[in-house]
């Protein structure tokens with residue numbers, strides 16, 4: 472269905488509170504954490520974009536985008552493209568009032584492309600600024616955003632240091648305005664972890680609506696797994712996750728440099744650490760142990776890297792395999808193996824969740840999710856496919872529904888990934904990296920003392 476057709480035929484959507492932004496009840500409800508919304512989503516309500524109507528109403532919905540890169544405007548690397556999902560969710564109401572990016576030329580180019588298409592009305596008045604402060608200095612009252620979407624690199628967020636504190640800047644200049652923050656919550660030395668939690672506390676205390684980009688939580692398959700666990704009152708016994716990326720397709724030099732991207736667990740494996748936590752619950756960080764296969768070990772040689780690794784200082788080169796285990800507070804056990812081993816394009820990723828009598832196995836969540844379910848009383852695995860599922864759209868759709876505070880639909884989901892929760896995933900990924908580095912040092916020290924003897 473074309474955009475135009477859906478505009479003409481869509482029924483009036485759910486009624487909204489006219490001043491949801493300022494509603495004291497909604498703010499106090501969020502602050503108290505007493506949400507009437509469901510902590511999970513009925514999978515049948517997660518519909519692909521072409522079957523969803525854009526949200527009702529006729530007033531402009533002002534949005535600020537921070538970052539004009541791949542996550543915001545798409546690339547060949549994957550299905551992500553937030554602007555596209557905003558266009559579909561908000562229809563003609565979308566007005567991108569500012570695009571913040573120090574790479575002004577890149578920002579201008581993506582806007583020009585948008586203005587050549589039928590979504591022109593959302594972008595024809597968008598202004599480009601190098602920083603959020605520049606926008607604040609130059610904005611008029613009419614530009615006040617309803618949401619600020621942060622898709623800049625993670626080194627610029629999750630701390631309270633100037634220039635790396637976008638969340639605090641947003642809360643200072645735009646109190647009450649909703650935020651969407653891409654994953655991971657931060658990237659910096661492990662010593663800065665408490666700062667990320669400080670940011671989370673400030674977000675919670677201010678009652679700001681904030682969603683973090685762990686979109687796999689919004690997969691229909693993932694919500695079906697949640698539904699089975701909830702409806703059968705199951706206790707998770709173990710999570711087993713495996714994430715094998717196709718390294719040949721990863722051409723960003725920064726990705727291969729731990730000093731820039733913090734390594735593949737913090738940057739990429741984070742999605743599966745997060746999903747593991749979504750099912751297993753809180754992790755006892757003191758139990759996290761992990762081993763790695765490193766670039767300088769015989770088995771770690773890769774023949775098809777598309778970057779020149781010799782340009783990266785040896786101490787910053789990334790591990791090829793990381794295998795971690797931990798205990799959840801519940802007693803359940805988690806394990807995660809990340810591999811930089813496959814060539815070609817597609818990743819090979821699986822998550823298994825076990826409970827008494829049950830095996831829930833999620834396969835290929837990025838490309839074509841399949842869920843295999845084994846239940847008590849049978850050795851047969853049921854297979855479920857989820858064609859056309861779009862978790863990126865569902866994530867944005869839920870965010871907008873929460874901002875608009877739809878009253879007439881008690882089933883509207885709550886945001887599935889808060890900043891505080893994302894900090895806990897960030898903490899787990901750091902604990903895994905530190906454990907591998909600890910174990911590598913023990914091995915190296917042992918080798919050195921054998922050589923010396």
Ligand SMILES: NC(=O)c1ccc[n+]([C@@H]2O[C@H](COP(=O)([O-])OP(=O)(O)OC[C@H]3O[C@@H](n4cnc5c(N)ncnc54)[C@H](O)[C@@H]3O)[C@@H](O)[C@H]2O)c1
Nearest residue numbers: 538539540541542551571572574622623624625627653654
């Ligand atoms: N959820 C997912 O599946 C997914 C997929 C891709 C990227 N991401 C995340 O999105 C974020 C951005 O990744 P990307 O692939 O779009 O990177 P990118 O390099 O393609 O784009 C980042 C953009 O941010 C701009 N930028 C740099 N500093 C800035 C600042 N201080 N303020 C505003 N803009 C700034 C850069 O100039 C660039 O245009 C990362 O955190 C990444 O992990 C998530």
